[in-house]
Amino acid sequence: MTVARFWRKIPNRYNLIGTKCENCNTYYFPPRLVCPPCRRNGIIHEHQFEGTGTVITFSTVYSAPEGFAEMTPYVLAIVQLDEGPRLTAQIVCDPSEINIGMRVRSVFRKLGEEGPDGVIYYGTKFAPM
Amino acid sequence: MRDVAIIGIGCTKFGEMWHKSFRDLFIEAGILALEDAGISGAQVEALYGGNMSSGIFVEQEHVGAIIADYSGLVSNNIPSTRVEAACASGGLALRSGVIAVASQYHDVVISAGIEKMTDVGAEKAIDALASAADREWEAAVGATFPSLYAMMARAHMHEFGTTRQQLAQVAVKNHSHGALNPRAQFRNRITIDMVTSSPLVADPLRLYDCSPITDGAAAVVLVPAERAREFTDTPIYVKAATQASDTISLHDRRSLTTIDATVVAAHRAFKTAGLQPRDIDVAEVHDCFTIAEIMAIEDLGFFNKGAGGPATLDGETAIGGKIPINTSGGLKACGHPVGATGIKQAVEIVEQLRGEANKRQVDGAEIGLTHNVGGTGGTVVVHILSR
Ligand SMILES: [Zn+2]
Secondary structure: OOHHHHHHOHHHHHHOEEEEEOOOOEEEOOOOOOEOOOEOOOOEEEEEOOOEEEEEEEEEEOOOOOOOHHHOOEEEEEEEEOOOOEEEEEEOOOOOOOOOOOEEEEEEEEEEEOOOOOOEEEEEEEEEO | OOOEEEEEEEEOOOEOOOOOOHHHHHHHHHHHHHHHHOOOHHHOOEEEEEOOOHHHHOOOOOHHHHHHHHOOOHHHOOOEEEEOEOEOHHHHHHHHHHHHHHOOOOOOEEEEEEEOOOOOOHHHHHHHHHOOOOOOOOHHHOOOHHHHHHHHHHHHHHHHOOOHHHHHHHHHHHHHHHOOOOOOOOOOOOOHHHHHOOOEEEEOEEHHHEOOOOEEEEEEEEEEHHHHHHOOOOOEEEEEEEEEEOOOOHHHOOOOOOOHHHHHHHHHHHHHHOOOHHHOOEEEOOOOEHHHHHHHHHHOOOOOOOOHHHHHHOOOOOOOOOOOEOOOOHHHHOOOOHHHHHHHHHHHHHHHHHOOOHHHOOOOOOEEEEEEEEOOOOEEEEEEEEO
């Protein structure tokens, strides 16, 4: 992913800022500018998520493309935030530690890098609570 | 709307075709289809080509024009359109062709699919495939394609008790079918132990749970059903061509153990055709990973939720079983040139319904189904074909 494309979403990626539709009280992360149930009747505001949630499912990744290959094996999960929405994130823990239903909280970590001299990407991962 | 029939099929060998280029592959498939239909290129009125990622795999876009050009079909300046929906590009090319004929826009249409994946290294190919997922919110945080299906597998095992052995049997069964298919990339039989001891890719999925990287092309010729007998004694009729969409990201789906777009596309297809799942004699489903076939045979209505794994282990989906699934070897053993897969599925079902599938023949097959998935279920295309 290009630098500009990553940086554009830095507030969201670093600080877990998503959106909320004030019309139907639904939270979105990743952020959405169109609320699917309300569409043009939606009233979308930025929302800072608490960063606590529950593991819904997970995998340990052993084979990854460039940028992530150096970090294998790493734990990947779908996390349901306490406010409702689900997202995909890495979990900072040993593969043997994770289970479905585990409580996690967001942490700021290195996500990946582009080659040995390339850009280092940071963002949100989750750790066991 | 009028009924549509398939009068010709063509498919290359699938595999690592070092000696064949992107152009060589679609020319071969197209010529085979025209020869099978007994028509000349001059009769073709329009062309739809399914292709996922020629821009990354062969650094070439605008392949609609190239396919028409190098197939020798530009002399009539026919419309030629590339169709893209990730791994469902082929199925979508077929549906696009069916719509073009059904709507009376055209009488003789070719729907083709093509992917040349081995001109780039494995890492680049894996990255290209990751673009079928959400680049910004899945791939950017380290999700790979196998890991997304692995998370579905984990959820399915948790919810329904699906076992590692049941997953492995999908690969074992599809390799046993592929062994009977001269076009298949892998023609070796494997065992459950070989699957469960192969290297981990994304836990719980291992190397033998994953479909391979493949080169290949396939094509079919479509005409109005009322004209089909002008060309062939064995027309195969398109009873339904349906499509459904869902969220691009897996994490936004209603369920992680059901692909809703499959359920909806199948429901629309059965309604259109006036048929039930039990009426299907043979099906090609999208087994990009072993868990994908188990979810597909449940979501298409062949088995109840949670019963797909046990049914597979009991042999109900093998040739000779209750509902033979992936007689071609599926994506797992026949190979998965992503843009070609949806058309290859139709080629296999047409051969079955014509009674031309040789050692893979399902006795008395009259009605077949194809199921083609884009990404983790953001697009699903279903076709029902009949004798
Ligand atoms: Zn709303």
